[in-house]
Amino acid sequence: xxxxxxxxxxxxxGAAALTMALTACASEAGNGDTAAPAExxxxxxxxxxxxxxxxTMAELAxxxxxxxxxxxxxxxxxxxxxxxxxxxxxxVEIAKIIAAELGIDxxxxxxxxxxxxxxxxxxxxxRVDYVVATYTINDERKEIIDFAGPYYxxxxxxxxxxxxxxxxxxxxxxxxxxxxxxxxxxxxENIRTNYPDAELTLFDVYSKCAEALKNGQxxxxxxxxxxxxxxxxxxxEAFELVENPFTEEPYGIGLAKGDDDFRTFIxxxxxxxxxxxxxxxxxxxxxxxxAETPEPPQVDRY
Amino acid sequence: xxxxxxxxxxxxxxxxxxxxxxxxxxxLAFVLGTLLAAFRVSPFPPLQGLAVVYVEAxxxxxxxxxxxxxxxxxxxxxxxxxxxFIAGVLALGLYTAAFVCEAVRSGINAVxxxxxxxxxxxxxxxxxxxxxxxxxxxxxxxxxxxxxxWIALTKNSSIxxxxxxxxxxxxxxRLSNTNPAQVVQIFLGAALAYLAITLTSGxxxxxxxxxxxxxx
Numbered sequence: 001x002x003x004x005x006x007x008x009x010x011x012x013x014g015a016a017a018l019t020m021a022l023t024a025c026a027s028e029a030g031n032g033d034t035a036a037p038a039e040x041x042x043x044x045x046x047x048x049x050x051x052x053x054x055x056t057m058a059e060l061a062x063x064x065x066x067x068x069x070x071x072x073x074x075x076x077x078x079x080x081x082x083x084x085x086x087x088x089x090x091x092v093e094i095a096k097i098i099a100a101e102l103g104i105d106x107x108x109x110x111x112x113x114x115x116x117x118x119x120x121x122x123x124x125x126x127r128v129d130y131v132v133a134t135y136t137i138n139d140e141r142k143e144i145i146d147f148a149g150p151y152y153x154x155x156x157x158x159x160x161x162x163x164x165x166x167x168x169x170x171x172x173x174x175x176x177x178x179x180x181x182x183x184x185x186x187x188x189e190n191i192r193t194n195y196p197d198a199e200l201t202l203f204d205v206y207s208k209c210a211e212a213l214k215n216g217q218x219x220x221x222x223x224x225x226x227x228x229x230x231x232x233x234x235x236x237e238a239f240e241l242v243e244n245p246f247t248e249e250p251y252g253i254g255l256a257k258g259d260d261d262f263r264t265f266i267x268x269x270x271x272x273x274x275x276x277x278x279x280x281x282x283x284x285x286x287x288x289x290x291a292e293t294p295e296p297p298q299v300d301r302y
Numbered sequence: 303x304x305x306x307x308x309x310x311x312x313x314x315x316x317x318x319x320x321x322x323x324x325x326x327x328x329x330l331a332f333v334l335g336t337l338l339a340a341f342r343v344s345p346f347p348p349l350q351g352l353a354v355v356y357v358e359a360x361x362x363x364x365x366x367x368x369x370x371x372x373x374x375x376x377x378x379x380x381x382x383x384x385x386x387f388i389a390g391v392l393a394l395g396l397y398t399a400a401f402v403c404e405a406v407r408s409g410i411n412a413v414x415x416x417x418x419x420x421x422x423x424x425x426x427x428x429x430x431x432x433x434x435x436x437x438x439x440x441x442x443x444x445x446x447x448x449x450x451x452w453i454a455l456t457k458n459s460s461i462x463x464x465x466x467x468x469x470x471x472x473x474x475x476r477l478s479n480t481n482p483a484q485v486v487q488i489f490l491g492a493a494l495a496y497l498a499i500t501l502t503s504g505x506x507x508x509x510x511x512x513x514x515x516x517x518x
Contacts, residue, residue, distance in 0.1 A: 116479065117475050117478055117479065117485075120482045120485065121485055121486075140480065140481070140482055140483070141482050143482075143483055144482055144483050183463060183468075183472045183475045183476055184475035184476050184478060184479035185479065186479070188476075189476075189479065189480060201386070201466045202466055202468065202472065202476075203464060203465065203466055204463065204464035204475075205464075208373075208374070208464075208465075211374050212373075212374070212466075215374065215377040215378070215382065216377070216382075217373075217377065217382070
């Protein structure tokens with residue numbers, strides 16, 4: 001199971017190194033008076049000079065370093081690998097695709113753990129350059145930060161004990177049972193508002209919800225399907241997914257409010273990656289182990 | 303502050319939960335801690351040993367680990383607790399008891415040996431000596447350190463937010479998600495709620511300390 005993604009990662013790293021070597025040659029050759037090649041973010045060699053002066057892209061490309069916020073506890077999307085001390089998952093791969101377009105390789109990336117409650121403050125304080133952390137786009141958040149993407153549409157679903165002893169098929173069946181989620185999360189708010197007959201048990205991380213479900217302290221766990229799939233994948237004998245998503249959660253990339261150039265740049269990169277297969281490749285290597293490859297979403301350039 | 307005012311009922315219920323969790327846990331910690339201190343000074347080695355092992359094991363374990371044990375390990379041993387609130391009371395109470403024991407023991411050591419000798423000379427048993435002569439004097443001297451333990455316990459109760467208790471920190475997290483623009487104000491409000499508890503009790507403890515002070 002692990003061998004395949006690792007080989008891929010190596011192959012990707014190799015490809016990246018090759019690209020950079022080519023880049024070096026290309027930019028030297030480009031020092032002459034030949035016209036600049038046509039805009040094509042997928043293939044063109046990224047360098048600081050390629051970006052408008054003073055833009056976030058130019059600054060980051062010049063520094064060769066970027067600080068990215070992601071989750072460290074979400075299998076398939078952002079999960080810290082203790083042996084390498086770096087996170088792994090779909091969010092991480094998306095973040096790397098954007099960094100690569102800035103000419104920054106993995107060594108130039110500083111990963112910062114962002115949990116649900118501190119994503120906006122970290123962006124506002126400039127402690128991270130952008131956040132890829134199963135981050136649902138919504139209007140309240142758009143008031144203080146901006147979102148590129150979406151790069152994925154998740155949906156809230158329900159995880160039950162294997163065999164589904166209570167026969168829970170959808171959110172209506174949660175009435176009179178205890179369901180577990182994370183305090184301060186969008187799925188918890190949704191249950192509280194739209195399915196008030198369900199009793200909520202709220203921890204700080206989903207791994208505790210899984211443990212509580214295993215112990216019989218709660219009847220189900222509810223949050224975005226991809227997070228639940230990660231939990232099922234960790235213990236397929238104890239859990240199963242209802243597979244009846246009842247919301248649409250567009251995952252976006254959070255960045256500083258008002259940085260429209262950077263937002264447009266990330267949206268361009270995302271669209272290019274949808275087209276040229278890097279997006280699907282990132283999915284297959286990570287969350288694709290638990291779910292089929294979905295259709296890429298439509299980027300929302302608001 | 304607007305988010306807090308709009309959700310004042312929720313905020314208030316979180317405050318009440320923090321307060322009740324802390325008070326019940328503190329009562330448990332005080333009773334168990336005093337009992338453990340009595341064990342430590344008892345003439346019966348197995349009881350002394352029991353108290354030493356308890357204090358060293360519990361005070362050297364992070365509270366989060368103790369709490370995790372109460373919530374997730376006990377059910378595996380077939381000893382699941384009925385509610386997460388009770389698990390929280392036990393985690394906080396059993397943890398703080400170790401520190402209370404040490405505070406009370408220091409108070410016992412502060413009572414001069416002549417007092418216990420005189421008590422024994424007039425025929426009091428160990429239990430009687432402790433109950434009528436030593437502990438009343440010891441407890442008077444340990445009001446300040448016990449006050450510290452109470453304040454620490456109140457703030458430690460915020461770990462309950464991570465273990466399914468909707469206390470003031472959990473409420474702050476919930477409100478900060480629905481009002482991302484007011485995160486700082488919301489957590490400032492939570493901090494003020496803790497201050498309301500600790501500053502008030504600090505004042506009361508000061509009064510108590512003066513009332514019961516041993517005149518020397």
